[in-house]
Amino acid sequence: MRVDRQPRCRCRVGPGRFEVRARIERFAEPTVLLLLAEGRSHGYQLADHLEELLDEGRVDFGNLYRLLRALEEEGLVASTWSEESPGPQKRVYELTGEGAALLDAWAASLKARRERIGALLGRYEALEERVRPRDGGIYQGSDRSDDQGGDPR
Amino acid sequence: MRVDRQPRCRCRVGPGRFEVRARIERFAEPTVLLLLAEGRSHGYQLADHLEELLDEGRVDFGNLYRLLRALEEEGLVASTWSEESPGPQKRVYELTGEGAALLDAWAASLKARRERIGALLGRYEALEERVRPRDGGIYQGSDRSDDQGGDPR
DNA sequence: TCCAAATATAGGTGTCTTACATAGGTAGGA
DNA sequence: TCCTACCTATGTAAGACACCTATATTTGGA
Numbered sequence: 001m002r003v004d005r006q007p008r009c010r011c012r013v014g015p016g017r018f019e020v021r022a023r024i025e026r027f028a029e030p031t032v033l034l035l036l037a038e039g040r041s042h043g044y045q046l047a048d049h050l051e052e053l054l055d056e057g058r059v060d061f062g063n064l065y066r067l068l069r070a071l072e073e074e075g076l077v078a079s080t081w082s083e084e085s086p087g088p089q090k091r092v093y094e095l096t097g098e099g100a101a102l103l104d105a106w107a108a109s110l111k112a113r114r115e116r117i118g119a120l121l122g123r124y125e126a127l128e129e130r131v132r133p134r135d136g137g138i139y140q141g142s143d144r145s146d147d148q149g150g151d152p153r
Numbered sequence: 154m155r156v157d158r159q160p161r162c163r164c165r166v167g168p169g170r171f172e173v174r175a176r177i178e179r180f181a182e183p184t185v186l187l188l189l190a191e192g193r194s195h196g197y198q199l200a201d202h203l204e205e206l207l208d209e210g211r212v213d214f215g216n217l218y219r220l221l222r223a224l225e226e227e228g229l230v231a232s233t234w235s236e237e238s239p240g241p242q243k244r245v246y247e248l249t250g251e252g253a254a255l256l257d258a259w260a261a262s263l264k265a266r267r268e269r270i271g272a273l274l275g276r277y278e279a280l281e282e283r284v285r286p287r288d289g290g291i292y293q294g295s296d297r298s299d300d301q302g303g304d305p306r
Numbered sequence: 307t308c309c310a311a312a313t314a315t316a317g318g319t320g321t322c323t324t325a326c327a328t329a330g331g332t333a334g335g336a
Numbered sequence: 337t338c339c340t341a342c343c344t345a346t347g348t349a350a351g352a353c354a355c356c357t358a359t360a361t362t363t364g365g366a
Binding site for chain 1: 171183187206208251261
């Protein structure tokens with residue numbers, strides 16, 4: 001009884017048709033840190049706000065709670081049980097100074113990553129200006145012979 | 154004899170000091186596809202050009218060759234042995250039409266991801282305008298009480 | 307001529323991340 | 337009472353990747 005697992009990054013959905021999800025590894029972490037920097041919150045509530053920042057569909061609660069506990073173990077967030085409000089017990093998290101520092105580091109790294117994506121897309125768009133065949137044949141690019149190894153056929 | 158493995162995403166390098174590497178999963182794939190769209194090439198040569206597009210240090214040859222063989226199995230690239238040029242035998246790869254289509258899908262997804270990163274950074278920078286303490290204490294954000302559950306303490 | 311280094315490809319393996327599954331408790335409405 | 341929404345949590349396996357080793361060919365230097 002194996003369910004078709006949704007592929008991690010990409011899958012072919014037809015001839016020449018692909019579904020790609022370029023995902024940042026551990027992207028939930030900076031997102032949670034940011035949300036907590038905006039104000040204390042608990043897991044279930046964080047999940048709601050995560051969905052608007054992550055574009056993936058639903059948030060995986062299991063992994064979210066695991067992440068929160070891991071962050072607390074590292075001293076990046078701190079939590080207290082809140083019994084006052086109605087409903088089930090909530091573990092309310094808030095950001096520590098260390099957590100804020102980690103958020104800063106994430107922001108810097110994400111900025112750099114965005115540049116890298118831009119560089120790739122720039123070269124891609126430069127290519128797009130040439131005509132490209134879309135049938136199943138071999139793509140006729142030029143020869144990459146910028147160092148030894150001629151092979152001009 | 155365990156070597157300290159370089160952490161996948163982030164690590165603490167001191168009190169309040171973190172090293173973060175926001176990585177796109179499977180980023181080598183669109184990069185290889187782009188390089189092959191620019192011209193046919195072989196594995197070892199691709200590694201050279203990958204280093205300028207990826208910011209990670211050295212490229213892992215093992216994983217690169219595995220990726221190339223996997224791409225070929227899927228019909229996204231095609232290869233031929235080239236004995237003409239000097240040096241050891243080279244497997245020269247070129248992009249197929251399917252591979253070009255996958256590159257298109259990657260480019261679209263990367264564009265979307267860049268937007269998402271921008272959204273996160275926008276909210277982060279909005280936060281930065283407020284003063285934030287950097288000591289080890291609790292970060293004093295506002296209460297996130299936009300639905301039930303008050304807890305104003 | 308022998309040896310070392312660069313070129314070029316390839317397989318093995320453990321760890322981290324994560325999709326999917328399941329479970330259990332509280333509270334309110336039909 | 338049952339159902340649903342809220343809230344937290346654990347188990348598991350697949351996928352991606354860092355690190356390691358092995359192989360063969362060619363080139364250059366001692």
